[in-house]
Structures are given as structure tokens and as C-alpha cells.
Amino acid sequence: MFSTRDRKPLDQRTDSHFGQVDDLAYLKYRHRLNFYDEPPLFDVTLEEFETWAIDRLRILAEIESSAARNRTLEELKSVTTAQCNKYLPLNSNSAIGIDRDSERKKDHVSHFVLRLAFCRSEELRARFVKAETTLFRIRYELDDTQERETFLSTRDFGWKAVDEEEREKYSKELRNASSTTKEVPGERYYKVHWTKVPDLIEKRRVFLKEGYAYVPSREQSSIVFQAFQNHLNAALQMTARALPRLEEDTRVLPILNHLSQGFLSGVPSEYADPNFEANGEEITAEMVDDLSRKHFPMCMRNLHDNLRKDHHLKHYGRLQYGLFLKVLGLSINEALVFWRQSFGASITEDKFNKEYRYNIRHSYGLEGKRANYPAKSCQRILTNDQPGPQDSHGCPYRHFSVDNLQAALLSTYGSQGFTSADMPEILHAVNGGHYHVACTRVFEITHGIPKGQGMGDGESVTHPNRYAARSRELWKEKHAPKDDQMIVD
Amino acid sequence: MQPEFESTSPELMLAFYRRLYPFKSLFQWLNQGQAPSKLFSNREFAFTLPGDVYLRYHSFDTMDDLKKQIVKLNPSRFEIGAIYSAKPRDKKTVRPTAFVPQQRELVFDIDMTDYDSVRTCCSGKGICKRCWGFISSAVIVLDTALRDQFGFKHLLWVYSGRRGIHCWVSDQEAMTLTDEQRKAIMGWLEVVKGGKEMHKKVNVRMPASRSLHPALEGAVGRVSGVFSELVLEDQECFQHEDGWRTLLELIPDKGVQSTLREQWEEDPGRSSSKKWEDCRRQLKKVEQSGGKQAALLRAALEDVILQYLYPRLDAEVSKHRNHLLKAPFCVHPGTGRICIPVDPQHVKEFNPETVPTLGQLLEELNDPTLVEGEHHSDWQKTSLRPYVEMFDQYINKLMSEARANNKVSRAGPKLEF
Numbered sequence A: 001m002f003s004t005r006d007r008k009p010l011d012q013r014t015d016s017h018f019g020q021v022d023d024l025a026y027l028k029y030r031h032r033l034n035f036y037d038e039p040p041l042f043d044v045t046l047e048e049f050e051t052w053a054i055d056r057l058r059i060l061a062e063i064e065s066s067a068a069r070n071r072t073l074e075e076l077k078s079v080t081t082a083q084c085n086k087y088l089p090l091n092s093n094s095a096i097g098i099d100r101d102s103e104r105k106k107d108h109v110s111h112f113v114l115r116l117a118f119c120r121s122e123e124l125r126a127r128f129v130k131a132e133t134t135l136f137r138i139r140y141e142l143d144d145t146q147e148r149e150t151f152l153s154t155r156d157f158g159w160k161a162v163d164e165e166e167r168e169k170y171s172k173e174l175r176n177a178s179s180t181t182k183e184v185p186g187e188r189y190y191k192v193h194w195t196k197v198p199d200l201i202e203k204r205r206v207f208l209k210e211g212y213a214y215v216p217s218r219e220q221s222s223i224v225f226q227a228f229q230n231h232l233n234a235a236l237q238m239t240a241r242a243l244p245r246l247e248e249d250t251r252v253l254p255i256l257n258h259l260s261q262g263f264l265s266g267v268p269s270e271y272a273d274p275n276f277e278a279n280g281e282e283i284t285a286e287m288v289d290d291l292s293r294k295h296f297p298m299c300m301r302n303l304h305d306n307l308r309k310d311h312h313l314k315h316y317g318r319l320q321y322g323l324f325l326k327v328l329g330l331s332i333n334e335a336l337v338f339w340r341q342s343f344g345a346s347i348t349e350d351k352f353n354k355e356y357r358y359n360i361r362h363s364y365g366l367e368g369k370r371a372n373y374p375a376k377s378c379q380r381i382l383t384n385d386q387p388g389p390q391d392s393h394g395c396p397y398r399h400f401s402v403d404n405l406q407a408a409l410l411s412t413y414g415s416q417g418f419t420s421a422d423m424p425e426i427l428h429a430v431n432g433g434h435y436h437v438a439c440t441r442v443f444e445i446t447h448g449i450p451k452g453q454g455m456g457d458g459e460s461v462t463h464p465n466r467y468a469a470r471s472r473e474l475w476k477e478k479h480a481p482k483d484d485q486m487i488v489d
Numbered sequence B: 001m002q003p004e005f006e007s008t009s010p011e012l013m014l015a016f017y018r019r020l021y022p023f024k025s026l027f028q029w030l031n032q033g034q035a036p037s038k039l040f041s042n043r044e045f046a047f048t049l050p051g052d053v054y055l056r057y058h059s060f061d062t063m064d065d066l067k068k069q070i071v072k073l074n075p076s077r078f079e080i081g082a083i084y085s086a087k088p089r090d091k092k093t094v095r096p097t098a099f100v101p102q103q104r105e106l107v108f109d110i111d112m113t114d115y116d117s118v119r120t121c122c123s124g125k126g127i128c129k130r131c132w133g134f135i136s137s138a139v140i141v142l143d144t145a146l147r148d149q150f151g152f153k154h155l156l157w158v159y160s161g162r163r164g165i166h167c168w169v170s171d172q173e174a175m176t177l178t179d180e181q182r183k184a185i186m187g188w189l190e191v192v193k194g195g196k197e198m199h200k201k202v203n204v205r206m207p208a209s210r211s212l213h214p215a216l217e218g219a220v221g222r223v224s225g226v227f228s229e230l231v232l233e234d235q236e237c238f239q240h241e242d243g244w245r246t247l248l249e250l251i252p253d254k255g256v257q258s259t260l261r262e263q264w265e266e267d268p269g270r271s272s273s274k275k276w277e278d279c280r281r282q283l284k285k286v287e288q289s290g291g292k293q294a295a296l297l298r299a300a301l302e303d304v305i306l307q308y309l310y311p312r313l314d315a316e317v318s319k320h321r322n323h324l325l326k327a328p329f330c331v332h333p334g335t336g337r338i339c340i341p342v343d344p345q346h347v348k349e350f351n352p353e354t355v356p357t358l359g360q361l362l363e364e365l366n367d368p369t370l371v372e373g374e375h376h377s378d379w380q381k382t383s384l385r386p387y388v389e390m391f392d393q394y395i396n397k398l399m400s401e402a403r404a405n406n407k408v409s410r411a412g413p414k415l416e417f
């Protein structure tokens, strides 16, 4: 992707497909697992470039937040697998009838796009390597044993089988260095240079002699994961050095910046997710009060309550709340009604028409440059337009002082089952800067769903509209007539 | 306690740098060859000037530049850091991503401070030949581990000038270790853990089998002789009440513990050797009666040996490539002693009290009029000579291996995106 030849299509910025992938060979990607040795040397459209990367980012962000949410390895595996099936499926060779090559191509390309986005600082590199290695590990462990063996045989990991004679010679040492109590009959050992298994060295879990670690076959995967990690680390350093050349490409740079920002704020990038746009059925101005009590996340509850209390919201507050309501399904006419009623007698009809009507229509893309503005994602709310002292927009988990947050949580969600016993957990996440984790946990508590399930499949809150949409879905499931229950998912 | 020397005045220091400091050896050691390479030019030097002024990120293209600067600044000591991807003195002008530590000797720091709770002859800043025994047994264990287990060959041990010792590993493989790999080594080597309030500081047993890792079993074997000589006979670590009560805390069997307590309370002056024999006798009894506790008890006694004699390392020094460590042959500002290399084969005989001091060396020169002009090798006329020669012999082996490594010129790895 560094060559001019490959960059050209990006410069032209178009959504149509450029270049042709050689489809003649059966399965261009021979293996489901990938060590990402070769950069993609075919053309991708700018749209693929971005959307594939965002899909991968969702998975990596979920993996990162798992640590903050104290998930066990098993929970992490199932959450990640569910996310992968949704955004980045990767089937084994035996999955006939599925376009495995395009799945693998997307996996391949998205990995390399994110390398570009994440090679630029030490912190980003470290976090990216950690998340990618975890993703690789999860896929590795779920891979078909036979296919995995074949994949491993294509690489030189520098391991050497320990022969019978040597195994005999060091039998006591091998047994005493092992972490299990019983001798595993017929256990094979592999000799590798110790630098290839630093995790086993650090825990003193192997026999070590003259620089070589004797790794029992059940720990062999350690070598593979470490090799993956080392390889990626080295590759990212190299990419970082080559990056200044790429930064001349003004099309790609903003995308890369956007991607890395999304990762830093702990949530995938803002992205109009069709999942909640699609079910935004029509709502009316009268419904908003009720909906807000039942389904809104803290940030929107706060804006709504302030609007009700003061009959006014400042500019950014109106923007954040207005766009949220738009995506929730409030039509332009209903929006005009809603805002007019909310302001009440505080302003005259004339002033409303002059100053607010235009802005509301503008946010619906009916004035000015007629852009269809998306609702603000958590990332936007967390990082853009920091609230001033009189503002009520922003993210309460981030922008409220601790005591105010506690009071607000109890008064807002007390009736939905949130108690002060839940507080330490929420504050812990907040103190760690994991605002989306706090919000997700509040969602779980107030909706009576098990910890770790989040928006479904363990997904974290990344968008207020996703929060509201999922909350409404759950409510409908619960209150649906019995006959319909079979249909639900 | 030895007297503290006050003979490190700026004038004496300057004479030392001008006439005695073995710059050529230092250069060859760091550079691992004659022709100046990145190993030298991209290496960080840091200087401590009188009045606690600390200067970091200096670097030099040649040995002469280094010497000139040292003579000009006349630091009370100087330290050596990592080899960076750019020259450290250009740090401010290169992009932060272009300035990262790339290589560095693997270093270790063992300090008497960490043994203050077990030694009985000296305290605080003091050290004598007797308590040096703790340092020397640490050196023996660590030196063996690094050579036999990790396969390193080029280990330079340097007396720190007061109460400790440093180790610099210069094998090419050691030089290029990442921080993560250095951290892994420390995980492997760290055995004595837990703070003041933790009685049992050694917890290294496999959960169920209670077996000892072969690396540690070897260490126990290597120091068990020292244990009776040093811990029992010389230091009498268990003679006084504090000492034997600590030992009792390490006995896992309540019955054995109370038997011993009664016995020792009745005989307060009982020597450490006798008390240790008491422990062994109790172990035999339990073994003969076929008690399940026997393995546990045997393990606990082995752990006592580790707790007293296994190297206690300052892990932070070793974990990061960019950590600075005082250069060999510096003068310790408090004692005036020179940080001379120590032969690990003879570390037991090393006596910190007879290490040459700055004042002594300058007296040996005996021609103070010669302070002006260049005198690179005046160390030959002093008792510094055997130490510089030892250093040079070590360097020769290091350089010949470096030459061999360079001949096997590795085809550079394919550039990857």
C-alpha cells in the first residue's frame, strides 16, 4: 500500500471497485490464520479501507475493554467470537459455501490499515499489539486442529524436538520445572531459544539450559503467540519509520487519525451503525418524556432533565440532544413541536421562529449545506466540544465531578434498580478512564441483565442511540405478546 | 566501620581523570571493537557534578571527545546508559519516534542495603569482609545462572565503591534484549520477595508437588556450604532472639515450631549452628514417623537457605534499557574507593576494605608536578594496574567474539510493512 501504484486509487476517491484480484487460484488465502507477513498488494477502495478498519476496530476495542471489565478468559473468548461473527467473520477451510477468500481479504486489509493508524506512538503500538495478539490467540485456540497444524508447518518458529536421549538425561529437571504435578505420559518437548518464550521464563515454568528453554508440547502455543507479538512489534516499528511518506496522502491521513482517536477514547469510531438507524421508528414529541425515563443513557437523561427544568439548553446541548432525538425517530415536524413546547413561555413565538427554527431544520439537513448530520457517538461526546461551566452536554461519567455523578446516578436510575451498592464498581471504571465501561455496567444493572452482556454479545456502549435502541428492544421483548416471542431473534 | 575518605576534592578528581582513568579500555569495552561504532557514538553518558547537578543525554564520537569533556566537567562520577537510534546529544532535534533505546548491556545491581535485615556484623553504610559474604554468595549464584541457564559468556562484575556490586553482560544477545525480555529474566531470577512485614519471603514451590525448580535446586546446592560458614557460624543469624524468632516463623509445622520454641527459650545463648541442627533433627523425626509434613518441612528448610543467601536484586535497574549505571573505575564520592572489576571466580576472597582509593593511587604516582600534559597510562605505575589488566583481558575476549559475529554478516531482514 505504500507504492504509488497502489495509492493511486485512493487519491481518486471513489466508491467503485478498482483493480481486480486474481480469482483463478482456488483459495488465495490458504489458511484461516494469518501472521500478516505480506502487505496487501492489491487495490482497495477508500470505502473498504475505512469501513473494514472500523469493523476490526470494534473488535479490538471490545478486547481492550474486556480487561477493564474484568472478564475471564472464557468470557473474553465468547464475547470476541460473537463480535467477530458480526463484524469480521473468519471461517475455516471446511466452511463450504462461504466466500472464505473475501473474509480473509477483509481480515488481511483491515489489519494492515490499523497498523498504519496505530504505528505512530509507543502507546498506540503497545495497545494495538496487545489487542491483536489476543485476537490471534482467540482465533488460534478455536481453530480446527488439523488446519492449525498445517498453518504452523508453514512457518519456522525455531523450535527443535528434544530427542529421547536428552529427555532421558534431563528427566528429573524437566519434571521439576513443569507446572503440573503428574508426569504427562509421552509428553514431547521442544527446545527454543529462551527469548521466544519470555512469558514462560518470567514465571519459571520451563527447564532452561545454555539459553534454550525446554517447552512441553502443552505450552507450545506460547511460542506461537510470542512469535506473533514479536513479529508485529518489529513490523510496526518499521511502519512508523516509513509513515512520513504516507502522510503526504491527504485522503488517508484524516481516516487514520480518526481511527486512532477512536481507539484511544476506548470506543470504536463514530460510525452510522445501520443497526440502530434502521429501527428508528417514528416517535412523537409527547413520547419523549416517557422514553427518556425508560431508555435514555445518562448523558441524554441529563440533557432532557435540564431542558425540562430550565426550559432551555445551550448550543452544544441542543445539538447533542437534538441529533440524538432525530436518530431516535423524531421527525422534523415533531422536533419543532418538541422544542417549541420545551422552551415554553421562556421565549416568544417570534424569537423561536427567528433563532431556533432554522437551526433545528439545519440539523435535519433542510437548510444551509443540507448535510444529514449524524448523531454524536460516545467518542465525539467524550473528546469534542468540552463542556464549559454553564453547559450540560458531554458525558456525565467523564464530565461530572464524582459526588455529582453519584447523586445523579442514584436519582436517575434508583427507580430502575440502581443502588449505592453498585457505586464502587462504577466509580472504579470512571477513575480508570473507562467511561463506556461505566455506562455499559449501568445499562446492565438498570435492565436486569447479567454482567458482561452489555448491548448483547458483550458489546460495550459506544453510541447513545445504540443504548436507547437496545433498551427499547429489551423492553419490547419483555412486553411482547406471547405469540410473538418465538420470532424474536 | 571503615573511615570515610575525604580525599575526593575536585583537584584530585581532575588528576585522576587526566592521568589514571583507563579511557581506552572503557572505550573498547563499550564499543566492542577498535573503530568507533554506534555502540559508542549513540551511547548515553550522564554526569554528576558537585552540587548535585545532573547532566543527561551526552554522547561522543570518539574516546578523545569523551575524555576532553570529562576533564572539562570534572564530574564526581559518570554513568552509562543505552545505545539509542540517534545520538543522544541530538535528542532535542530528532523526532521522538526516531530516538528510542535500542541496545544496552544487561545489568544487575546487588546492594548490601537489601541484606540489612539479615547481616549482624555491620549496619547502614558499613561493610566488612565478613558481610561481603552475602554479596559473594549472590555473585556465585547469579553468575552461574546467567552462564549455565541463559548461556551468557561475557559478564563483567564491578565493585560499586561502597557496599555492592554491579554486573554488566555484553554478549550480543544480551545487548539486544527488549525490555520485555529483560523483565522476563528478572521474573526468572527473583526469588526473595515481600517487604519487611512478610516473614516468608521465598515462595517458589510448585503448588502440589512442593518440588523445587531445577534452577533453584542448583542454587541451594551451591550455597548450602556458605550457609553454615556464613549464616550460622560467622553471622550467627539465629543466636539472638529476633533472629531465631524469624526462623521459627518459617517453620510450617505448628508442633515442630512449639517444640523448638520451648527448647530455645530455655537456652537463650544456643548457637545458630545448634539451632539449625535442632531443626534438622526435628525433620528427621517427622520423616521417620512417616509424617505427611516431612516434605513440607524439608522444603521449608531449603527455603530458609534461599531466603538468606539467594541474590537480592534491584529489579528496576535491570528491566529497562535506558536505566543508567555508574561506569567502572569511577571513584566512589563517599569512600574514595575505585569501582574496580571483580573476578567472580575469586569473589569470596575479595575484600572491600583493601580496594585502592583515589588518595592512595595519587600518592603512588609520587610526582605531583606532572599534573599538566597528557598521561594516558599512568595507571601502570600504580596498584590500579592489575585491575585494568583484568579488564583488558576481559575486553579482548569480548572483542574477538564481536569480530567473529560481525564476520558472520547477517543478511539484513527483509523490510516489512
Ligand SMILES: [Zn+2]
Residues within 6 Å of the ligand: B121, B122, B126, B127, B128, B129, B130, B131, B132
Ligand atoms: Zn560487616
